[in-house]
Amino acid sequence: MLVVMQRDATPSQIEDVLAAIRQMNLTPHPLPGATRTAIGITGNIGAVDPRTLEVLPGVMELIRVTKPYKLASREMHREDTVVKTPQTVVGPGTCTIIAGPCSVENEAMIQKTAEFLVENGVKLMRAGAYKPRTSPYAFQGMGREGLDILARVRKRTGIGIVTELMDTDNADAVEEAADIIQIGTRNMQNFSLLKRVAQARKPVLLKRGLSATLEEWLMAAEYVMAGGNYNVILCERGVRTFSDHSRNTLDLSVIPPAKTLSHLPIVVDPSHGTGKRDYVPAMSLASLAGGADGLLIEVHPDPDHAMSDGAQSLTFPAFVKLLESLRKLAVPLGRTIV
């Protein structure tokens, strides 16, 4: 933490700031410069809200230095985290494919999709039983019935399940059905929900919030880890900007800093990131080349009649073709598609 004083701050104003810092049980380090004084602060800053220093007379600005996340930080944990499920792993060296429809629509289509994925060597299927929809009048998912379908298909095909949890009420049921619990974009800062999955025995796939900074995203991961669940997978799925050529702005440039600041694996969802199936293959390849540890891709047996997100879902043949391209591209990158 650094307090920057105004050029014309008086000695007594500086003294008041020093006193305020000491009162917070922190240590001030005055740093006089040619034109103004800055004051470094050391000590355990977590417990206080230092923004109050900013409004003291003579203070120009307050600059935070220490990163607020600890468990999610690479500084605290040098090795890359590898998240394991019974079927596969998510972590360095591999690129893990998670594919499937937006929502569970009925048992036949889930069974069909699972068989198709298994045939093509994909170990994890995504499909939502609970769907966060902008409109209260839109299809809200099949709920418990959808979870039951997922459980039966999982048993029959051996495929791993990635499915979204929207509220604590359904946490036990989702935890039971899922191999990886997905926390959606709109719930990235639903702290009650984060505290609940911190208690879960299953890994958590944490989608980045629509306008979350990397720091806020890592802080959300920190909520889960602070509660004891260290198996967190970050998922970039596009952020909201002024840019209107795609549904969201897929921020692939977050991959290198995420990997620098954190040891957690990061996967990319190009389906939500672009919102249009034609753009998914190019962005999948770009994600792999850019360092993503996995991909979350929407695929549907009949996307033109899907109950949600059909426009961004690949058909089976298009998915097979993409998988082939990904496998070829992985070779020079020294990576394996799993």
Added chain:
Amino acid sequence: MLVVMQRDATPSQIEDVLAAIRQMNLTPHPLPGATRTAIGITGNIGAVDPRTLEVLPGVMELIRVTKPYKLASREMHREDTVVKTPQTVVGPGTCTIIAGPCSVENEAMIQKTAEFLVENGVKLMRAGAYKPRTSPYAFQGMGREGLDILARVRKRTGIGIVTELMDTDNADAVEEAADIIQIGTRNMQNFSLLKRVAQARKPVLLKRGLSATLEEWLMAAEYVMAGGNYNVILCERGVRTFSDHSRNTLDLSVIPPAKTLSHLPIVVDPSHGTGKRDYVPAMSLASLAGGADGLLIEVHPDPDHAMSDGAQSLTFPAFVKLLESLRKLAVPLGRTIV
């Protein structure tokens, strides 16, 4: 809904789009132009996801026409909604002040604040028992104990209580303690929570999400109203942009379109909108002049030692001064500060 075809779309591609529309039980209206064909669609669009039309061959673009919200729409309800609490009203003609600390820190400070507000003619006090905090290591609020404090102070002083609900687990308790239930920014699209407060017998103050469009915000209100609770107050509290001179970018320009598109009252929170107490008075006056139906202002008996958001909280004397300015400004606007 309007489907715009590419310039070189073939007659058979156009025919396929017409067929796809009919299959959705909607009516297509071909509209041939000089350079391309557009196809208008009429019928009940709510149930289908028309984005699938966009990926049909020959289609250039899909343009939505109908607004997806109904109950929140002024087209459906011409009169301004007036939300009532036992203490006051929120609606046209008045500007309702809701003031108080960020969080309930202890009974003494809540009692002191309530007495101060009552003395100054303020009828509603804001204060959080449950606090959404970016960091899991920050003060998370007093919880049930905080609600009990609010209930006792309410009883002693008669002040109305506005307090945040963060999850369905605490819904009954918050509904009991509150005169207005606040849904925070990060939960604007927590649809499970919205469905819960749709069942509440208390009005809902719905804060705009950090990167919510006006349409998404009204759709969130629609969730509450569709469940039977028509007493929704919109609350603008700053959105997230590239702009870094304040904590958030207070979007006062949302007031006129919100009032054009919806009949719901809208209040402004300049404390979160700016994040700095020095900027609160100017933005409070601007909100009133810009048409806000109310203000949500952080005030604290000792902001420099507040447990959260002290930097953006006004002192008692600063608040009194602001209140005086607001009352003077209301006169030429034909409004009353309540």
Added chain:
Amino acid sequence: MLVVMQRDATPSQIEDVLAAIRQMNLTPHPLPGATRTAIGITGNIGAVDPRTLEVLPGVMELIRVTKPYKLASREMHREDTVVKTPQTVVGPGTCTIIAGPCSVENEAMIQKTAEFLVENGVKLMRAGAYKPRTSPYAFQGMGREGLDILARVRKRTGIGIVTELMDTDNADAVEEAADIIQIGTRNMQNFSLLKRVAQARKPVLLKRGLSATLEEWLMAAEYVMAGGNYNVILCERGVRTFSDHSRNTLDLSVIPPAKTLSHLPIVVDPSHGTGKRDYVPAMSLASLAGGADGLLIEVHPDPDHAMSDGAQSLTFPAFVKLLESLRKLAVPLGRTIV
């Protein structure tokens, strides 16, 4: 400037950073903390690009402390700047109205508008002879002929002229015709143009760039001031965000920090800020109440047939009504509409 080292930075890495700082002719001040070392830097930083420090081994982050603008800074110039034209002033205590059509369309409409404004006590008329248009096929303005019209109408009516300069080629002619030279949004960082108007003998109205931070905007003002022209008026006209309910997002919350950090006057353009005439009155009142030193308002004798921006232009009667409201609102604010 502050260099923050990684937790596990070695003593030799720290030593290398100290050496690099000294090589830049700056003075390093090591600041060891509990978990990491930070290094304060003092000296004249302007000439070097300190971002190179950020990529040295062991460095986590680089934090800039000193504001890069000097002449535009309130720290260097405590008093509010008052910009004067032959007709009026722009500065504290007043709110200066600048009104008129988007473009000069012909002499009759300019004469008519000028007479209307003079009658209503408005001293400055805006009107563009050179128009920056997104499309090369749109009306580009009347050019020199438009400037001649402005000159003649100015002579006949005594009204002051605010008109845009788009390139150095036309700088002499615009400088001759204008009482205030407008630099448009798209040219806020056209540094060649800024250097040219730095030589002008007329004040400069500097519109904020579509995605300019306050610091970049003040740096653009610094370009003009560094060249010798201290008469700069800042103009907020909406920034670009995800928000789609208005043409741009009018950022009124920039007014208080702009006034804190700088001594330059700031005016607001609610016409471009909202893009819709119905929203202009509310945002004009909000700007005045929020502390704007002036307003730039589009008004047109026949907006429905304007050659550009008619949708955001007020009719004469609507403008008269707004002026009346502004005058009433100014009273409790202790301001005068000029």
Added chain:
Amino acid sequence: MLVVMQRDATPSQIEDVLAAIRQMNLTPHPLPGATRTAIGITGNIGAVDPRTLEVLPGVMELIRVTKPYKLASREMHREDTVVKTPQTVVGPGTCTIIAGPCSVENEAMIQKTAEFLVENGVKLMRAGAYKPRTSPYAFQGMGREGLDILARVRKRTGIGIVTELMDTDNADAVEEAADIIQIGTRNMQNFSLLKRVAQARKPVLLKRGLSATLEEWLMAAEYVMAGGNYNVILCERGVRTFSDHSRNTLDLSVIPPAKTLSHLPIVVDPSHGTGKRDYVPAMSLASLAGGADGLLIEVHPDPDHAMSDGAQSLTFPAFVKLLESLRKLAVPLGRTIV
């Protein structure tokens, strides 16, 4: 163009809109729906500003259908454009490397860089003689002397030159020295400059503006093409968003829609896009895999002492390593690095 009427629009309001459209010499097509009427418009819309329709009584919304760009549109020109310089091409099938320092600092470093690039098979060198700098106090480039250096080094080594033009005053000199004229981010909507390079006999590399939509970017290209210069290369270099983990947000997801909507080649600048040299290799690979026709990469013989942008410049060894990775990655993509 489509005019959407309010639900309760009266027949006479609808009639007025029809009349207004006819008065613009356009043809209205009423499209009555279950709940409201929409009105399609056909004809040559270019010349009028249809936003005025939006403010007529009873009108809810105006929706534009036709894309405003023509020459830049793939609808008008199906084949991919290939831009040629004496040294190489930019277009489909290849990925053209353009590398070099941010600015011309002296002849020795330019000669050294050019020799290094030629040895490594790179045909185009970037280096700025005129530098747009946020601060008037920062190094502004060597100007004409820099151009002379580029010309001499070009002659000696045969390397092609990509260099920025900032104003019309220096257009002849830059056109003479450059093989490709760069228009920088801040000048993407400097329409006077665009009109000038529309007259140039050299290709134009058009960087995307900091907050430009794809449509605005293509409209800027249209300015150049409308003036007769069809050799335009689009360059994505990061846009401005709330995201603060990198200098800008590199928008790779613009590549697929840009290629769908336009026939112009698109290159990516990962150096400005990320602002940090450590992130450049991953984003270069991602750009190639995502479909970019070229890369603009900052490389400097001694980046830690560069006069500008050293933090985002690669060292020579790092660049060689990246080039090798790109060449390997190009194989499975069926592309050639040139």
